[in-house]
Amino acid sequence: MADFIKIYEDNPNPREIKRVADAMRNGALVIYPTDTVYGLGCDITNKNALEKVARIKGVKLEKANFSFICEDLSNLSDYVSQIDSGTFKLLKRNLPGPYTFILPGNNNLPTVFKKKKTVGIRVPDHPIAIALVRELGRPIISTSIKDDDEVIEYTTDPSLIWEKWDHLVDIVIDGGYGGNIGSTIIDLTGDEPNWCVKEKAV
Incomplete structure (x- = not known):
């Protein structure tokens, strides 16, 4: 059964953040809040967790x-090919925020991602998500958690998320009620930014 950890958005407890980040280093799958919907994430360097x-x-x-x-955006060059100043300004203007930018x-x-030519970059405007990444010291690979309900696409109540996912993940963070609209995806790999409709992204 997954641990259910309460972390307050206004003032994330450093001890609890460290506890979650340490678990992620050891391969834990974590459901955590973002500025859009709740996301499922793991350490970017842990292949076993990524495969799960x-x-x-x-x-x-x-x-x-x-x-x-x-x-x-300070470590953007770690994963993204060289981008022009206009693209960087666009990123700077919109992040942190509810956007996923597709970049080369x-x-x-x-x-495990060597064959991919693009990468989706997110900097969520949410203290818990940012605190986790900061403590981990590297990006979190993440995806949104969807509901089977055709009307309510994303569950917003963390206790209900825990009930549904406790046998699949290791930790569910209760950061309060989440949103029910995923991030907007903007493809910046072409000549002009392609502002997509709301996609099923964390």
Whole structure:
């Protein structure tokens, strides 16, 4: 059964944040709040955890379109090919925020993603998500958790999320009620930004 950990958005407890980040380093799958919907995430460097997330989502890991949850844009060059100043200004203007930006990946992507030519970058405007990434010291690979209900696409109550996911993940963070609209995806790999409709992204 997954641990159910209460962390307050206004003032995330450093001890609890460290507890979750340490678990992620050891391969834990964590459901956590963002500025949009609740997300399922793991350490970007833990292949076993990545494979578990892919299995849960029903996709092959090398073809999975997961988001990279980052603390800020300072480490963008670690995973993204060189971008022009206009693109960087667009990112700077909209992040942190409820957006996933699709950017050209570089050769530094984790081995399991080497064949992918693009990467989805997220900097959520949420203290818990940012605190987790900061404590972990590297991005979190993340995907949204969807509900089977055709009317309510995303569950917003963390206690209900825990009931549904406790046998699939290791930790569910109770950060209060979440949103029910995923992030907007903006593809920046073409000549002009392609502002997509609201997608099923964390």
